[in-house]
Amino acid sequence: MFPAQFEYHRPGSIDEALALLGEYGDDAKLLAGGHSLIPSMKLRLLEPKHLIDLGNIASLKGVRVEGDTVAVGALTTHYGVESSPEAKGALPLLCEVAGQIADPQVRNRGTMGGSLVNADPAADWPATAIALDAAFICKSDAGERKVPASEWFQGLFTTALKEGEILCGLRFEKLPERTAAIYLKLQHPASRFAVVGVSAAVTTDSAGKCVQARIGITGVGTHAARAAKTERLLEGRVLDPANIAVAAALADEGFDAGSDMHFSESDRRELCRAYVERALLRVLERTNAGQFQS
Amino acid sequence: MKNKVSITVNGVERSAEVEPRMLLVHFLREQLHLTGTHVGCDTTQCGACTVRMNEQAVKSCTVFAVQADGANITTVEGLAGGEGLHPIQEAFREHHGLQCGFCTPGMMMAASQLLDRYPEPTLEQIKHQLDGNICRCTGYHSIIKAVQSAAEKIKARKQAQGAR
Numbered sequence: 283m284f285p286a287q288f289e290y291h292r293p294g295s296i297d298e299a300l301a302l303l304g305e306y307g308d309d310a311k312l313l314a315g316g317h318s319l320i321p322s323m324k325l326r327l328l329e330p331k332h333l334i335d336l337g338n339i340a341s342l343k344g345v346r347v348e349g350d351t352v353a354v355g356a357l358t359t360h361y362g363v364e365s366s367p368e369a370k371g372a373l374p375l376l377c378e379v380a381g382q383i384a385d386p387q388v389r390n391r392g393t394m395g396g397s398l399v400n401a402d403p404a405a406d407w408p409a410t411a412i413a414l415d416a417a418f419i420c421k422s423d424a425g426e427r428k429v430p431a432s433e434w435f436q437g438l439f440t441t442a443l444k445e446g447e448i449l450c451g452l453r454f455e456k457l458p459e460r461t462a463a464i465y466l467k468l469q470h471p472a473s474r475f476a477v478v479g480v481s482a483a484v485t486t487d488s489a490g491k492c493v494q495a496r497i498g499i500t501g502v503g504t505h506a507a508r509a510a511k512t513e514r515l516l517e518g519r520v521l522d523p524a525n526i527a528v529a530a531a532l533a534d535e536g537f538d539a540g541s542d543m544h545f546s547e548s549d550r551r552e553l554c555r556a557y558v559e560r561a562l563l564r565v566l567e568r569t570n571a572g573q574f575q576s
Numbered sequence: 577m578k579n580k581v582s583i584t585v586n587g588v589e590r591s592a593e594v595e596p597r598m599l600l601v602h603f604l605r606e607q608l609h610l611t612g613t614h615v616g617c618d619t620t621q622c623g624a625c626t627v628r629m630n631e632q633a634v635k636s637c638t639v640f641a642v643q644a645d646g647a648n649i650t651t652v653e654g655l656a657g658g659e660g661l662h663p664i665q666e667a668f669r670e671h672h673g674l675q676c677g678f679c680t681p682g683m684m685m686a687a688s689q690l691l692d693r694y695p696e697p698t699l700e701q702i703k704h705q706l707d708g709n710i711c712r713c714t715g716y717h718s719i720i721k722a723v724q725s726a727a728e729k730i731k732a733r734k735q736a737q738g739a740r
Contacts, residue, residue, distance in 0.1 A: 283618070284597060284599075285597040286597070287577075287595065287596075287597055288596055288597060289577065289596060290579060290596035290640070290642045292642075292645075313643075316638060316639065316640075316643070317620060317638055320620075320638045320639075320640070321619060321620050321638060323597075324599075324618060324637075325618070333596065333640075335642075335643060337643065361632070384707075384708070385623070385707035385708030385709075386633060386686065386689065386690075386704075386705050386707065386708050387623060387626055387633050387634050387635045387686065387708040388620070388635070388708065390629075390632040390633060390634050391632075391634055391635075391638070391639070472621065473621070474707065
């Protein structure tokens with residue numbers, strides 16, 4: 283279908299965008315990559331009267347390393363992250379995630395910020411944002427605020443972003459030494475969304491004991507969340523297949539998994555546990571091969 | 577209510593007044609009569625609408641024409657650049673990389689980005705970089721062969737040009 287009519291605005295700065303957002307309020311939607319918004323508009327699930335296109339605001343794009351922090355502008359495309367030498371050097375997990383999102387054409391347009399604000403329960407970035415406890419930098423007329431990932435994802439397509447606010451950037455802390463990580467995804471073959479997506483970063487000492495485990499999972503509940511019980515069972519124990527199996531068996535606890543046209547709740551939970559186990563076994567492989575994030 | 581846009585398409589600047597809701601694919605097909613770019617689905621999945629926008633392969637059904645104001649677009653009509661067939665087109669013909677041909681313009685535009693980014697692509701890279709394009713006829717085998725052949729043709733042309 284054709285989208286319903288709307289007025290199109292192309293601000294050149296964040297302040298201009300905020301002013302437009304203030305003027306049009308509920309009648310406006312912010313446009314980033316448009317690869318969730320425009321399909322919704324074509325199906326007339328959404329009919330915003332005003333679109334505020336953030337795509338021309340250069341200060342919202344780019345990957346910068348500032349000390350121990352990797353700062354990603356909200357309007358950085360998935361390909362922009364995938365191909366970023368800065369990201370590859372400081373936090374290669376980000377490149378690994380980016381390269382698995384959707385397809386090349388979508389990666390050229392879709393943005394990290396757009397994905398994290400849309401908060402699709404099967405989107406890829408949320409799993410890593412929550413595993414690494416990224417900081418969400420939001421700007422409004424009232425100023426700037428930083429929201430931790432643990433508070434960002436609140437429900438189905440629901441985030442902590444307030445009315446009149448624009449998500450401007452994400453900040454990821456570099457991972458400790460001897461951290462191996464992976465993003466392992468079971469892709470739906472047609473949509474390429476994550477049936478289950480596991481972002482796992484595990485730090486071990488030279489004796490192979492797990493010092494820190496961070497596991498974020500998407501696709502299983504109404505929003506991405508940490509596999510907290512699995513993390514606790516891993517920490518303090520040697521990272522080996524036996525301990526991984528025990529820890530992964532609890533991976534789906536606390537997730538509000540449901541049944542849908544693709545999978546029953548119990549199948550979904552089983553896939554969650556299986557993919558957490560597989561992800562951790564791959565992390566163990568990378569640990570043994572010395573393939574660390576820094 | 578209409579917005580003025582000025583978009584360079586296949587090297588020629590084209591200006592028009594369009595409704596903001598006009599998709600780039602419809603602008604190309606209906607305003608500019610460049611019907612090589614196809615509309616194959618309603619869900620941003622099939623890739624038959626793929627064009628190069630500022631060098632990047634994008635699904636033109638999921639971009640508004642107003643977003644493309646000031647951009648450089650290459651459609652399948654502009655692939656060859658006016659000198660016979662592009663190596664990608666030659667390869668698709670020689671290796672039977674199409675049956676009905678509906679997906680083919682999108683496949684070739686996606687392949688053109690693929691080969692720009694990965695001039696000597698592995699099989700895995702070809703498959704991964706064509707993820708955004710669906711074909712219902714061929715089973716993809718001949719498409720992959722066409723892309724592999726195109727890579728070799730482009731390499732040979734570059735070497736020949738270097739030698740001159």
